[in-house]
Amino acid sequence: MLYDAGKILAGLAIFLVLVTAPIWWNVATGADAQAPELVMPQDQGGCVLPSGEMRASHMELLNDWRDLVVRDGDRIMITWDGREKRRSLTASCLGCHSDREKFCDRCHDYVGVTPYCWDCHITPIGGAS
Amino acid sequence: MRSLQALAIVAALCGIVMVAAVVPGFRPLLGIAVPYLALIVFLLGMTARVVGWARSPVPFKIPTVCGQQRSLDFLPHHKLESPFTSWQVFGRMALEVLTFRSLFRNTQSSLTAGKNLAYEPSKWLWAGALAFHWSFLVILLRHLRLFLEPVPRGILFLESVDGFFQVTVPTLFLTDAILVAALLFLLGRRLLDARLRYFSLPADYFALFLLLVIAGSGIWMRYFSKIDVVGIKEFAMGLATFHPVVPASAGVIFYLHIVMVGVLFAYFPFSKLVHLGGVFLSPTRNLPNNNRARRHVNPWNDRRPVEVHTYEEYEEEFHDKLKACGLLQEDGE
Numbered sequence: 001m002l003y004d005a006g007k008i009l010a011g012l013a014i015f016l017v018l019v020t021a022p023i024w025w026n027v028a029t030g031a032d033a034q035a036p037e038l039v040m041p042q043d044q045g046g047c048v049l050p051s052g053e054m055r056a057s058h059m060e061l062l063n064d065w066r067d068l069v070v071r072d073g074d075r076i077m078i079t080w081d082g083r084e085k086r087r088s089l090t091a092s093c094l095g096c097h098s099d100r101e102k103f104c105d106r107c108h109d110y111v112g113v114t115p116y117c118w119d120c121h122i123t124p125i126g127g128a129s
Numbered sequence: 130m131r132s133l134q135a136l137a138i139v140a141a142l143c144g145i146v147m148v149a150a151v152v153p154g155f156r157p158l159l160g161i162a163v164p165y166l167a168l169i170v171f172l173l174g175m176t177a178r179v180v181g182w183a184r185s186p187v188p189f190k191i192p193t194v195c196g197q198q199r200s201l202d203f204l205p206h207h208k209l210e211s212p213f214t215s216w217q218v219f220g221r222m223a224l225e226v227l228t229f230r231s232l233f234r235n236t237q238s239s240l241t242a243g244k245n246l247a248y249e250p251s252k253w254l255w256a257g258a259l260a261f262h263w264s265f266l267v268i269l270l271r272h273l274r275l276f277l278e279p280v281p282r283g284i285l286f287l288e289s290v291d292g293f294f295q296v297t298v299p300t301l302f303l304t305d306a307i308l309v310a311a312l313l314f315l316l317g318r319r320l321l322d323a324r325l326r327y328f329s330l331p332a333d334y335f336a337l338f339l340l341l342v343i344a345g346s347g348i349w350m351r352y353f354s355k356i357d358v359v360g361i362k363e364f365a366m367g368l369a370t371f372h373p374v375v376p377a378s379a380g381v382i383f384y385l386h387i388v389m390v391g392v393l394f395a396y397f398p399f400s401k402l403v404h405l406g407g408v409f410l411s412p413t414r415n416l417p418n419n420n421r422a423r424r425h426v427n428p429w430n431d432r433r434p435v436e437v438h439t440y441e442e443y444e445e446e447f448h449d450k451l452k453a454c455g456l457l458q459e460d461g462e
Contacts (some may be wrong), residue, residue: 001184003428008183011409012176019172022276022369031278033366035359035376052378058356063298112274112285112357116295 036106041096048079048092059115062089089121132320134259139342142392150384162365166328167391174398176405182410186428190420196236204225208219211418218417225414229258253318261311264304264342264437267291268347272303275358275365279459297352305348312341332400339393346386356383 011054015025025031047054049061065087068074080129088090097103100123109113149155195211212218223231237251270287274280292300316337321330350356357378364376376383397403409415444451444458453456 002180003183004184005183006177012179015175015179015406016172019168022273023371025277025281026366026370029277029279031366031370033363033370033372035363047334051355055359056378059298060355107359109280110278111362112280112288113299113358114285114289 004109036110038106039099039102041098044096045083046079046081047096048077048085050080062093065089089117131329131331132326132334135331135338138331138335139338142389143166143342146385146388147381150381156375156384157373159388160375160379161368161386163375163391164368167394171394173398174395175403177409178403179406182407187412187416188427188429190416190418190425191412192416192418196417198418203302213417213419213422215417218415222409222415226408229255229262231414239348249408253314257311257314257318260307261315265312267304268302268308271304275362276369278362278366299351301352305344305351309344309348312337312344316341324398336396336400336402339396341391343386343389343393346382346389350386354380354382356380 049058054061065077069087076086079085086100094100104115104117107113146159150159152291158207193210193213196207197204198211199206199213206213208217209221209224212221221230232255235251236248237253238246238248241247267287269445273286274284277284288302290305291302293303294301296414316334319325319333319337357376360376360378361383364374364379367373397405448457
């Protein structure tokens with residue numbers, strides 16, 4: 001026999017629904033488990049680091065660039081395959097990855113990250129979002 | 130020694146997971162089977178515990194209170210400390226569940242100058258517990274960004290508040306730092322205070338070490354080794370939509386994190402951690418102090434009418450004897 005059965009069952013139901021909420025949320029929104037497709041630039045000679053490294057630690061690289069450029073005025077870097085590149089978000093990064101919405105925002109939105117790049121930097125023409 | 134027992138168990142678990150995670154064939158077991166199994170054990174276990182409690186009768190109404198109960202009109206009734214109605218109980222429970230009021234009331238005794246016994250309020254346990262539990266809740270909610278698509282605005286807002294200071298890359302979440310600090314404090318007080326060390330059991334340390342491994346591995350992946358978060362979200366979404374795939378880019382520490390969270394969930398219903406549910410069902414907290422207004426009937430009382438033997442019947446039964454010793458109350462005497 002269950003004492004206070006109404007309250008107990010209501011409490012248990014709330015608990016079970018809360019714990020399994022991600023399942024219901026994704027059913028309700030019809031979410032897909034697939035990660036978003038990125039639009040990669042063509043014929044640009046490759047990124048400054050191998051893509052695997054860029055994927056995991058581009059935020060660190062951008063942060064280092066900012067410090068080097070703003071504090072030391074150190075603009076020139078050598079890419080992993082020996083090319084010379086200018087340290088610049090707008091000129092170098094967005095020069096190839098020209099569409100912010102299709103390159104940056106897709107993954108950031110997908111994983112719920114809000115980088116503060118755009119607090120200062122403008123989005124170049126062609127990448128309006 | 131009891132702390133070392135717990136440490137040894139956690140270390141052994143870590144060792145097993147980290148060795149197993151090196152073998153690609155074991156990864157679906159660690160990354161997919163363990164989380165699902167742990168969730169099932171958690172849900173069934175918690176339900177069984179709550180149903181078990183609900184089947185236990187409460188023979189007496191036993192709220193422990195520390196305020197003036199409702200009485201005559203000119204006596205100020207302390208509604209939160211000695212609740213009378215269900216809403217007042219709700220308020221008292223809310224304070225208990227959300228702000229740990231009974232820990233706040235903690236006092237510590239000490240001998241001043243080696244002679245006089247003194248009592249003083251001690252808020253450290255309360256502060257440490259509050260810091261730990263709230264940080265843990267925020268971290269748990271923040272992890273929903275990996276399990277929900279699209280990510281709800283509330284979760285993004287929580288992240289922006291948590292990462293308010295925008296220091297380090299990726300942005301430091303304050304709750305990560307607070308959680309580790311609180312866990313180390315809660316562990317330290319058990320290890321350093323002789324009285325606490327005396328009555329701490331391996332299970333007390335086990336939960337702390339387990340949580341430290343979980344927090345440490347998560348912090349390691351976010352701030353130091355830099356995991357590919359998109360791949361991890363694909364994995365988490367796969368779990369939540371029942372199309373699980375192990376992440377290609379994840380390393381040993383990731384599996385350590387996942388399996389240890391699984392261990393925590395599976396261990397939860399059978400340990401002291403079950404106070405998550407138990408706090409709501411504590412008869413000393415969730416009952417109103419209205420004994421004198423509303424009768425509480427013991428559920429296991431025999432419901433047949435009690436056999437009573439009234440004074441009149443007694444006097445009739447022993448009439449002659451009572452009269453003989455002059456104890457009989459008769460009219461006119």
